[in-house]
Amino acid sequence: EAGVAQSPRYKIIEKRQSVAFWCNPISGHATLYWYQQILGQGPKLLIQFQNNGVVDDSQLPKDRFSAERLKGVDSTLKIQPAKLEDSAVYLCASSWDGGSTDTQYFGPGTRLTVL
Amino acid sequence: DQQVKQNSPSLSVQEGRISILNCDYTNSMFDYFLWYKKYPAEGPTFLISISSIKDKNEDGRFTVFLNKSAKHLSLHIVPSQPGDSAVYFCAASIRGTYKYIFGTGTRLKVLA
Numbered sequence: 080e081a082g083v084a085q086s087p088r089y090k091i092i093e094k095r096q097s098v099a100f101w102c103n104p105i106s107g108h109a110t111l112y113w114y115q116q117i118l119g120q121g122p123k124l125l126i127q128f129q130n131n132g133v134v135d136d137s138q139l140p141k142d143r144f145s146a147e148r149l150k151g152v153d154s155t156l157k158i159q160p161a162k163l164e165d166s167a168v169y170l171c172a173s174s175w176d177g178g179s180t181d182t183q184y185f186g187p188g189t190r191l192t193v194l
Numbered sequence: 195d196q197q198v199k200q201n202s203p204s205l206s207v208q209e210g211r212i213s214i215l216n217c218d219y220t221n222s223m224f225d226y227f228l229w230y231k232k233y234p235a236e237g238p239t240f241l242i243s244i245s246s247i248k249d250k251n252e253d254g255r256f257t258v259f260l261n262k263s264a265k266h267l268s269l270h271i272v273p274s275q276p277g278d279s280a281v282y283f284c285a286a287s288i289r290g291t292y293k294y295i296f297g298t299g300t301r302l303k304v305l306a
Binding site for chain 2 (some may be wrong): 083088110119120121122123124127134135170172180181182183184185186187188
């Protein structure tokens with residue numbers, strides 16, 4: 080079974096530029112998560128989708144971050160414009176139905192460097 | 195407000211010995227706990243979990259212990275192997291929700 084796919088793996092941009100990340104979850108997983116992991120910290124949830132609907136985006140900086148999952152399968156996360164503090168690894172995860180005991184499976188992440 | 199804390203950023207253990215990784219939490223509403231392992235340039239991988247109705251869960255070389263009164267959990271790896279060298283994150287959630295709160299991680303190095 081294929082795991083969670085993410086691209087690109089690495090991205091370097093200058094501040095105020097835009098960037099987009101893509102995630103394809105495990106087949107059949109209804110729930111998709113985007114996390115931000117800043118160096119030396121644990122992953123922090125940015126947004127959760129259940130199929131193509133947003134369940135929680137309370138920690139998403141909506142003035143610059145946006146995410147969509149139009150057909151309930153793959154998803155994109157966009158940052159526009161980027162700031163220096165957005166430098167982090169962006170992790171995508173998926174799970175069957177999003178329950179609290181439902182294991183989340185993570186992709187390899189996209190390492191973003193904002194100069 | 196760090197609700198899940200891993201106070202040891204790093205730990206070194208000899209191969210064959212026991213590795214003990216610790217995690218403390220502050221929110222008494224947490225009732226499900228997990229450990230993830232992360233290798234460089236890879237995403238976190240689920241390792242083991244425990245519900246608050248238990249105080250111990252074993253899976254092969256890995257055992258997680260939960261002390262609810264102390265709001266403390268620990269991961270024991272016996273025997274430790276060089277391939278166990280990774281960053282270990284504990285995470286907690288509240289039943290009925292979906293959100294995992296992660297600790298800051300402990301880097302384990304198992305010396306051959």
